[in-house]
Amino acid sequence: MALLQLENVTQRFGGLVAVDQLDFSIEAGSIVAMIGPNGAGKSTVFNLITGIYAPSTGRIVFDGRTISGMKTSSIAAGGIARTFQNIRLFAFMSALDNVMTGEHARMHANVLDSLLHTPAQRAEERRVRARAFELLRYVNLEHVAEQYASNLSYGMQRRLEIARALAGEPKLLLLDEPAAGMNSTEKSELVELIRRIRELGVTVFLIEHDMRLVKQISERITVLDHGEKIAEGTPDVVCADPKVIEAYLGAPA
């Protein structure tokens, strides 16, 4: 059964149809990509999945539950994590605190525990801190654990955002243009990181413009243009599709 399923999802903003009757699904354990020209509605699809928007029509099913219409925080707690096209870290919190915050939904301390620092609360803090360190090591950032996120280099910030997302133990990780602004070394490190993430049992769904990276890593590609799905399949099939070429390069004269 598919981990994530979009059924006939449409999103209108006034007269603009940003996403038009979109149907597609993601199998658990896969790496899939969504591509399309600028303004095709890719980020809107992410925003629909994470509950920033409730779809105008249609529904989204994740892990056997309908999530469309749910609060963003509940969807996140239910196992969908994401990174943002423009990095959105907690700029003036340490790298470690950023990752610990990502574990919020997995923690149990209530207001009273937080107020009194009960033994259970302390134990949980220690556990969460240790795991956050582990995740920083995982993305090779443990040496900057105490630094503010805003002081990290761009590539480090991208990795920190991924670590924060993984902290919530998601089943599905959405990466919005993870390679944007990266040089070729950083990109190959990213490819390796994404593969390692999949080995953790996390399904990865990414939006990316770098076709080389997309072809290298994804098992399936969905192509969006003007909010509509125009092609879907393996990288080779999609890249040879005349409709895709037309969307990117324009119709032949």
Place this chain on the structure above:
Amino acid sequence: MGRFQPYLLFGAAIVLPLILSNGGFVNFLADAGAFVLLALGLNIVIGFAGLLDLGYAAFFAIGSYTFAMLASPQFGIHIPFWVMLFVASGVAALFGILLGAPTLRLRGDYLAIVTLGFGEIVPQTFLNLSQWTGGPNGIGSLDQPSIFGYRFGFQALPYYYLILALIAVAVLAANNLRASRLGRAWMAVREDELAAAHAGINTTTTKLAAFAIGASFSGLAGCAYASKLQLVSPDQFGFNVSVAVLSMLVLGGMGNIPGVIVGSLVISSLDRFILPQLTNFMHNFGVQIDLTNSRFLIYGIILVMTMLFRPEGLIPSRQRRSELRAGKDAAVAEQTLYTETVL
């Protein structure tokens, strides 16, 4: 700050009134202490969670009036002071939630305006509900606390120790909260609400918790202050109180507990000592200016000067200093980023 420094300072605060056996000074310290409590509470709302509340005095009023109505001859109800501490902070917290709930979608300036309105409505309500609140005369002859048969009476000293103990509790509470799941959630909401929601933080309940807990501190302050003064009246809780407490945070260093305490002590002594003394001093030289009448002008000047020369406050948190420096350094950082990524 050293590990033992807070304990040393607390110890000093315990012996201070015994050395300075000046009743007027102890009285001042007790009143200043009530404002420290208020500043610590507002610091949770503004400093930790980043919710600009300009009507905080309303919760002070609610805490004080709750005490006054349930521990005075007004209705003949005399609930013990120590119970009232919990009741008043509970009632204040409840109103914190009532104010918070409809305003959660508002941010920054918009939230500030609504809280400003709330701060005006509450004392006005107490003024007009005269059958319960005594109207403009307020409620007097409030019950005095007593402990193990010892009645607090009219001396300032026992109230000073009471308020000191409440401050100790408030500091511990604020400090614990800051380093907890909830404290991180507050900071995350303050830094980036959308990203916080994506980290699984329920931003609604997180913000409500800040309003409620911040308000509950002023419930404590309200009980202590009202029982010391033996009186509550609507004119004690005007906009000027909200502004004074906010000035304490800005001057001392928002988000940082030692800074907030220092800020409130500075503003309180300015109000009670420095301005009257300075006025006397100038009268001796034949300059007839009453500085105590221009205290809000002077608060205003202090706020402007702080924002110009030390926007992070006297004793800032590391976080806030970096945030405010970041604006200045942003251009430099962008250049560095460019060089790093492109070259």
